[in-house]
Amino acid sequence: MAIARQALRTAVLLVNLGTPDAPTAAAVKPYLKQFLSDPRVVEIPKLIWWCILNLIILPIRSGASAKKYASIWLNGPDGGSPLLVYSKKQSQALEQKFLAQGKDVLVDLAMRYGNPSLESVLDRLQKAGMERLLVLPLYPQYSATTTASTFDEIFRIISKWRNQPELRLVKHYHDHPEYINALKEQVESYWQTNGRPDFAGGDKLLFSFHGVPKRTLDKGDPYHCECHKTGRLLREALGLTSEQAMVTFQSRFGKAEWLKPYTAPTVKSLGEKKTKRLDIFCPGFPADCLETLEEIAMEVRDDFLTAGGGEYHYISCLNTNPAWISGLAEIAADHLAGWPQLPESPEALALSIQRATELAAKK
Ligand SMILES: C=CC1=C(C)c2cc3[nH]c(cc4nc(cc5[nH]c(cc1n2)c(C)c5CCC(=O)O)C(CCC(=O)O)=C4C)c(C)c3C=C
Ligand SMILES: [Fe+2]
Numbered sequence: 001m002a003i004a005r006q007a008l009r010t011a012v013l014l015v016n017l018g019t020p021d022a023p024t025a026a027a028v029k030p031y032l033k034q035f036l037s038d039p040r041v042v043e044i045p046k047l048i049w050w051c052i053l054n055l056i057i058l059p060i061r062s063g064a065s066a067k068k069y070a071s072i073w074l075n076g077p078d079g080g081s082p083l084l085v086y087s088k089k090q091s092q093a094l095e096q097k098f099l100a101q102g103k104d105v106l107v108d109l110a111m112r113y114g115n116p117s118l119e120s121v122l123d124r125l126q127k128a129g130m131e132r133l134l135v136l137p138l139y140p141q142y143s144a145t146t147t148a149s150t151f152d153e154i155f156r157i158i159s160k161w162r163n164q165p166e167l168r169l170v171k172h173y174h175d176h177p178e179y180i181n182a183l184k185e186q187v188e189s190y191w192q193t194n195g196r197p198d199f200a201g202g203d204k205l206l207f208s209f210h211g212v213p214k215r216t217l218d219k220g221d222p223y224h225c226e227c228h229k230t231g232r233l234l235r236e237a238l239g240l241t242s243e244q245a246m247v248t249f250q251s252r253f254g255k256a257e258w259l260k261p262y263t264a265p266t267v268k269s270l271g272e273k274k275t276k277r278l279d280i281f282c283p284g285f286p287a288d289c290l291e292t293l294e295e296i297a298m299e300v301r302d303d304f305l306t307a308g309g310g311e312y313h314y315i316s317c318l319n320t321n322p323a324w325i326s327g328l329a330e331i332a333a334d335h336l337a338g339w340p341q342l343p344e345s346p347e348a349l350a351l352s353i354q355r356a357t358e359l360a361a362k363k
């Protein structure tokens, strides 16, 4: 019976890090508290970290971070935190892509911290008849601090369910040809509009990835290697040498050593060497966010110009680049392979499209 079988639906869940609900200290504090209380993110003994976090970091950082969020917040009816706005657009575009391909797949977006919470979105998908779940984190490079934390939280949530879905997890796609191709297109289309750097004349391109503590690498986290592989594949796709395009790591938090070279001092030193033009791109962030729009496009820009550098070009993240939406659909399709595709009849397909459209309208 078409309608009964129709309830057995496949869902693709995009998951990103999360962001505060508003650019205010009152909204940033609970977000940071949830994020920085995650033992996958900060691996310091619980009691010591509780004191540092609650007595020092949250009182100071909530206000300081809120000011930074205010400087990048998007206004208007579809506004909000860029990370949420762009991640939502990616989820909607992916859903449209599947519909256009005639695939009966629910697509939704959740955040690991803050809203929309994983718990609320999984609940919504369960009510929509989800029987198979593909989790696709918006982290191309695997790290225990991000990817594993997302998987842990999903296991924790569905461990309370009586009727669990079949489950598949996309661990990483740092070297997926469609991801690399989307990155290449993003950089080249920027150059088409803004001119190409004169690499023979000493101009540079930096690939800046989010950092993690160096001890995570020493303990076996593959994140560092995956960032370098993405960097190498993108550099080769663009036809550049390792002197012309370099990998650096940004957003250091705390006093411990993080992955090197650090982005900000590298940029400052390029400024001091009077580099005529520096282009900077963040391949590990599929969506623009605080760390790209404030840290890289504003703070680090100032460091370069103050140090004596020439032109500074920030290249936006993939956001809604059509090559990236196609890439996401391909990555998902690779991992959906083998799962029975419903519906089987044109009537059931029409019904499924109608349901997906209604669900999208409710979001
Ligand atoms: C110990 C601290 C942190 C680790 C480890 C870490 C890893 C990590 N983070 C991202 C992606 C993002 N991080 C973002 C913001 C952000 N990150 C940290 C700390 C760690 N990140 C903090 C405290 C913050 C909040 C902002 C601030 O106060 O500085 C964001 C942007 C969020 C937004 O709202 O725009 C992203 C995205 C990755 C990929 C990663 C490890 C690989
Ligand atoms: Fe971070």
Ligand SMILES: [Fe+2]
Pocket: 251, 290, 291, 295
């Ligand atoms: Fe930052």
